[in-house]
Amino acid sequence: MTANPPTSLSLLGLGAMGSALARTWLAAGHPLTVWNRTPARADSLAALGAKTSDTAAGAVAANTLVVLCLLDDDSVGAALDGVDLTGRDLVNLTTTTPAQARARAAWAEERGARYLDGGIMAVPPMIGVPEAGGYVLYSGSAELFAAHGATLAVPAGTTYVGADAGFAALHDVALLSAMYGMFAGAAHAFALIRREAVDPVAFAPLLADWLTAMSGSVHGTAARLRSGEYTGGVVSPLAMQVAGTPTFLATAEEQGVSPELLAPYFGLMRRRLAEGSGEEDLTGVVDLLLRESP
Numbered sequence: 001m002t003a004n005p006p007t008s009l010s011l012l013g014l015g016a017m018g019s020a021l022a023r024t025w026l027a028a029g030h031p032l033t034v035w036n037r038t039p040a041r042a043d044s045l046a047a048l049g050a051k052t053s054d055t056a057a058g059a060v061a062a063n064t065l066v067v068l069c070l071l072d073d074d075s076v077g078a079a080l081d082g083v084d085l086t087g088r089d090l091v092n093l094t095t096t097t098p099a100q101a102r103a104r105a106a107w108a109e110e111r112g113a114r115y116l117d118g119g120i121m122a123v124p125p126m127i128g129v130p131e132a133g134g135y136v137l138y139s140g141s142a143e144l145f146a147a148h149g150a151t152l153a154v155p156a157g158t159t160y161v162g163a164d165a166g167f168a169a170l171h172d173v174a175l176l177s178a179m180y181g182m183f184a185g186a187a188h189a190f191a192l193i194r195r196e197a198v199d200p201v202a203f204a205p206l207l208a209d210w211l212t213a214m215s216g217s218v219h220g221t222a223a224r225l226r227s228g229e230y231t232g233g234v235v236s237p238l239a240m241q242v243a244g245t246p247t248f249l250a251t252a253e254e255q256g257v258s259p260e261l262l263a264p265y266f267g268l269m270r271r272r273l274a275e276g277s278g279e280e281d282l283t284g285v286v287d288l289l290l291r292e293s294p
């Protein structure tokens with residue numbers, strides 16, 4: 001879906017992701033003004049029809065809708081230092097922490113802009129390829145999202161997660177953190193078979209299917225966290241699972257594999273069991289991770 005006629009917009013930041021975003025807006029017929037700290041990165045986009053600005057201020061002045069896709073929050077501050085943001089609709093797709101996003105929203109609003117933060121759940125080759133499943137999480141000004149949702153949906157799907165400007169970053173980092181946990185488990189699994197006559201390419205579909213089958217457990221965890229009831233309907237009690245952990249550690253030892261990825265999680269399971277929670281599933285580990293105050 002795209003606005004009719006296509007909305008003009010400006011884009012600051014033409015790294016790998018910014019350039020991919022720019023190409024999709026240009027291909028969809030959106031008049032686009034671009035700025036990048038290193039000007040040469042705009043050349044290929046100019047050849048596709050983008051207007052280029054020598055300055056960030058010029059790109060911001062060119063359009064009401066201004067999208068930022070820079071390295072980090074410091075680069076956003078550097079790029080927009082002294083730039084008049086009055087009346088602009090800023091959409092910041094730069095990866096930041098939730099606190100940085102909230103502070104940047106307040107900073108933008110003090111300067112007369114509406115602010116929407118975004119967390120990109122995609123890599124550059126997924127941009128402009130709807131079937132790749134990439135999307136962008138948005139939070140902040142609901143009015144801005146309503147006004148520009150069609151334009152923002154051109155490069156990738158959109159998911160609005162609330163008026164709190166920090167929520168897109170929070171969801172983004174939470175999802176990516178879970179991904180790294182999955183990568184860690186997969187690394188350990190591949191290490192276990194690495195020195196054996198097991199073809200990793202034959203092993204991979206078994207691993208992928210197992211991870212897919214187990215991924216549904218997050219819904220049970222979520223329901224338990226919401227209800228506060230951690231013991232009802234438990235299929236694999238913590239006590240049983242902890243009893244199995246020596247087998248996993250001994251297998252790692254036998255295979256000459258460091259347990260350094262697995263051991264911290266097993267340590268948390270044992271701590272929860274020691275608190276007398278053997279009838280629960282693994283949900284209680286979530287609470288063990290919470291510090292007294294952020």
Ligand code: FVH
Pocket residue numbers: 013014015016017018019036037038041069070071072074075076078079093094095096120121122123124
């Ligand atoms: N690429 C990816 O796979 C991930 C996917 C998920 C989302 N991330 C985040 O997207 C932001 C941009 O990422 P990127 O891939 O475009 O990053 P780079 O190719 O490294 O380009 C960085 C751009 O930022 C400009 N820049 C850096 N520092 C400054 C500064 N102090 N002032 C102004 N601009 C700055 C840089 O300019 P230049 O080096 O070309 O002059 C690039 O335009 C990012 O938050 C990812 O975490 C991408």
